[in-house]
Amino acid sequence: MRTRPLGDLRVGAVGLGAMPLSIEGRPDEARALATVHAALDAGVTLLDTADSYHLPGAEPGHNERLLARALATYGGDTSDVLVTTKGGRGRPSDGSWTVAGSPPHLKSAVEASLKRLGVEAIGLYQLHKPDPAVPFEDSVGALRELLDEGKIRLAGISNTTTDQIRRARAILGDRLASVQNQYSPAVRHSEPELRLCAELGIAFLPWSPLGGISRSSLDGPSKVASDDAFDAFDAFHAVAREHGVSPQQICLAWLLAISPGVIPIPGASRPETIRDSAGAADLVLDAQELARLDAAAGRE
Numbered sequence: 001m002r003t004r005p006l007g008d009l010r011v012g013a014v015g016l017g018a019m020p021l022s023i024e025g026r027p028d029e030a031r032a033l034a035t036v037h038a039a040l041d042a043g044v045t046l047l048d049t050a051d052s053y054h055l056p057g058a059e060p061g062h063n064e065r066l067l068a069r070a071l072a073t074y075g076g077d078t079s080d081v082l083v084t085t086k087g088g089r090g091r092p093s094d095g096s097w098t099v100a101g102s103p104p105h106l107k108s109a110v111e112a113s114l115k116r117l118g119v120e121a122i123g124l125y126q127l128h129k130p131d132p133a134v135p136f137e138d139s140v141g142a143l144r145e146l147l148d149e150g151k152i153r154l155a156g157i158s159n160t161t162t163d164q165i166r167r168a169r170a171i172l173g174d175r176l177a178s179v180q181n182q183y184s185p186a187v188r189h190s191e192p193e194l195r196l197c198a199e200l201g202i203a204f205l206p207w208s209p210l211g212g213i214s215r216s217s218l219d220g221p222s223k224v225a226s227d228d229a230f231d232a233f234d235a236f237h238a239v240a241r242e243h244g245v246s247p248q249q250i251c252l253a254w255l256l257a258i259s260p261g262v263i264p265i266p267g268a269s270r271p272e273t274i275r276d277s278a279g280a281a282d283l284v285l286d287a288q289e290l291a292r293l294d295a296a297a298g299r300e
Helices: 029-041 062-073 103-117 136-148 162-175 191-200 234-243 247-258 271-282 287-297
Strands: 003-006 009-012 046-048 082-087 122-127 152-158 176-180 218-220
Touching (some): 029 062, 122 176, 152 162, 162 176, 234 287, 247 271
Parallel strands (some): 082 122, 122 152, 152 176
């Protein structure tokens, strides 16, 4: 798989968003492990998780522990795999998503993630979402302290604005390695953040790049189940038919063409799904095809 820069590292151009393996509707552990192993077999070297990826009200860290087991049981070399986790959100029993971005919470969360992942330092740690009750600089300052202490090697932020990216950059400098915001053909409100990341040389990790995990299941090599993100964009289907691949692959290839700093992290809960997504890393679209897709997505 072709690679892309993330901080001072290089990772596979398509990552794996591991959340579907641990939340509602998750597969059994055997299939979950097989999905991660299939991703690694396909050249995926960025695995995205969070301490809050678990069932409502359950013990935090299910997804982190799952990835640790997947790496431990994989028969190949995992030395170049980057596990990126996040802290600052919770999942109480009512199924909601809470926010907790205080420095004490983040530092405690990192210690717990280190134990669950079984590592001495977390490769990339991201503030999951800014906490409106905590000054943003305080939360990012905690990341800086964790970097200085060697508990994390790279820092990132998620669900943020251009102003927050600039403020985080002022605190972290070049150690701000990534921004993870929602972005897809149907959800492009983070266009300004994507462009800023390209300008600053920060990796941009689109979450839900296929329009949302509940609508991105793959039925075959060139067919998607009802996915609203694609129903409205016939051009993605048309280009997919011309290449003999799935619309998901076309979508991910389109995202990769937007900027060399874009690293999509599609979710998957089956081996065949992540294998298909990984194929987008080596799919090259020509200028005419990209113009068709840009027009379909309303991207100038």
